Amino acid sequence: MRVVIIAGGMGTRMRPHTFSHTKALVNVAGKPVLGHILDELLQIPIEQVIFITGYLGYQIEPYIKEVYPNLKAAYVEQPVPLGQSHAVKLAAEYLAGPCITMFADTLFEADLQQLTSATHDGVMYVQPVPDPSRFGIAVPGPDGYVKKMVEKPQQPESNLAVIGLYYFREGEWLARAVSALIERDIKTKGEFYLADAIQIMIDEGAKFTTSEAQVWEDTGTPYALLHSNRYLLRRHNTHGNAPYLQGSSVVIPPCYIHDSAKLEHSVIGPYATINAGVTVQGSIVRNSIINTNAQLHNVSLSASIVGDKAIVRDAYRTFNVGDNSEIGAETSAEIDETFK
Known part of the structure; x- marks a missing residue:
């Protein structure tokens, strides 16, 4: 299993702290956000982690070498922030076989063990929300497989917000989809979104199931970071x-x-x-x-x-x-x- 962590972006919502730290290394509950993410991911066998870096991304490699010296890692720079799918395309050479993609500012608790025996084309981790119009959502069809993804729907057909954590049984299929997305110049809000590439896979017949995450915490704003700090301190309180x-x-x-x-x-x-x-x-x-x-x-x-x-x-x-x-x-x- 390979993991692609998208850690680019300016982190403007977390300023002034992201003037001097990449957003993945902002501290919460005693360690960087990225450390909490890796600790959760390493509950399953990981062959390699690929970090897609951007602004201040050079800070990530020394942190990984110091704190996770046995982790096989690769680093790919996204010099221009053109979106999530563009970031994944830059890592296309690593997309072979089963892989996970996720974002470096999202904390989660979820069942990853199921992925070691997954037979579907992909798994989207979701969480039910009371106001789906604020989120990107997954819409399952009658057969239980996701038929479409919708960003901030005005008339939601589902309450399953996607948390940004995805499993792909064939990384090569994902690589083809992000390439097709960019070739067709399909953008959302001026960027190449990963959800749009996944929709291309669905339209081509990919079977994605959903799995509910037990915890989903954002760290992209000061308010959200403090909320995550409270959750982590409760979780690890001794x-x-x-x-x-x-x-x-x-x-x-x-x-x-x-x-x-x-x-x-x-x-x-x-x-x-x-x-x-x-x-x-x-x-x-x-x-x-x-x-x-x-x-x-x-x-x-x-x-x-x-x-x-x-x-x-x-x-x-x-x-x-x-x-x-x-x-x-x-x-x-x-x-x-x-x-x-």
Whole structure:
């Protein structure tokens, strides 16, 4: 089984954090989004993972080599963001035999074991939603196979939203479909969408079934990232629900606190991620992600994301602070009194 992870795109909805990190490496619950995805995928035998990279994509290979040294990986750059199918076409040489395609900003829990014995042409992972008009949906026919895919339908024929995780029994068929899509210049919103290539396969007779994902979490916006942070902290909580002392600070689970973080006279949690090298003094932090080597002094933060090496002082509000930023009172700054 080969896996193609589409990790291009500018990540504009996650700025300022994606000014300095590719969106696949934005941290949530103590590790990059991509790490959580790979941990879920590796529940089945994987022959190779192909990363389609774009803006800041050069950051992915060092991360993989350090954290997943035994993973056989290939890297393909998409220099111009022309869409998902265009990205897959760039990886066509790797599309041989069974393969999975997915996006680098989608967290999931799903039964992947079934794919090791799948006999259909493909599987679409879906989740029922109350408002299908907001999503791309799969429409099963009377025989149970998907007859069409519709992007944000005004009159939905199904409530099965596709989560962006697909299995193809023959990667070669997918490669032919994305090539045909591009040759015919079939675009949605100016881009070559993967769903349109899959529709070509369906029109050619491909039999796709659906499989319901137990969990589907987006990480493409600050709000969505914090929602995913809460889900992951609950999932991996090993401290129970009772508050506990960590030095002079109180921790209210669920939280992630790196061993190298320094907490002094603070209240942490619930739903706080405190990453490596972080210093928190005299502060309250809940429902927030504090990234590597950031400093918090006398703050009360909720629903906040604080970037690497950022410093926040004497603040009582919600923040979305990028790397190397500084916010709050600074009493040591020199004041120019020339014209006082």
